[in-house]
Amino acid sequence: MNKDKYTDNIQSQMRKGSLEFAILLIISRKKIYAGDILKELKKNKLIVVEGTLYPLLNRLKSSELLSHEWKESKSGPPRKYYDLTSKGKKLLKALLEAWKDLDHSINSLISHYEKNS
Amino acid sequence: MNKDKYTDNIQSQMRKGSLEFAILLIISRKKIYAGDILKELKKNKLIVVEGTLYPLLNRLKSSELLSHEWKESKSGPPRKYYDLTSKGKKLLKALLEAWKDLDHSINSLISHYEKNS
């Protein structure tokens, strides 16, 4: 175990856990392809790389949470535009509740911390 | 890939990412041993099992984020009581900032979602 590597990565670990959720939220707004999803995530400080995003999208696809259709691009090869399936929409609602729970739990722990420091 | 298994686990994945953070927060309040950490996590709906918690505590220990001392128990074998090292305290402050960023990012995405649905 490389200590520094471990320590450095805890912060990114924290973000990664919410990655599927963030991606479903982004796709729920409008049909969008991988390149623009990456940009949206970066805009929100949720840094991901291709090697993570593409397999993740394919997992969501084969779990029938996403569908996609090919669309021509004016500046390169065609793109896969993703959309939520009804199963995906349903899950998104559930994740929203789960997020609210987590948000509440962590913020409650934080408020204890901040009282004592 | 088992679809249902994958779908079922996204919610817990979300929580897991914040696990180290939550554990450091809990330990920051007072010296505490694994059994009581489990109870605190459950109280906050952050469900974890022994097979996850013990290796995690050991990783935090070998990264010098935690220290521990053995204490006698009145109802069984001795317990390892964990405490934050100064390195752990420093990391906790950094994680607090990272959490606030994540919280802000996700809640911003959510507010877009809720506007459109």
Add this chain to the structure above:
DNA sequence: ATTTTTTACCTTGCTTTACAAAGTACTCTG
């Protein structure tokens, strides 16, 4: 006093997954 139960911590084997890096393929520009 020995056995059983409870409590506490640890380990093993399996599976999932993030990521870097390399690969494939399409399209536009010159």
Add this chain to the structure above:
DNA sequence: CAGAGTACTTTGTAAAGCAAGGTAAAAAAT
């Protein structure tokens, strides 16, 4: 058509969660 840019995929490696089983100490039951 060669090269640059864009888009999607695959491979190999390492990290980590979890179920299940293991070790050990102390208390309770017999």
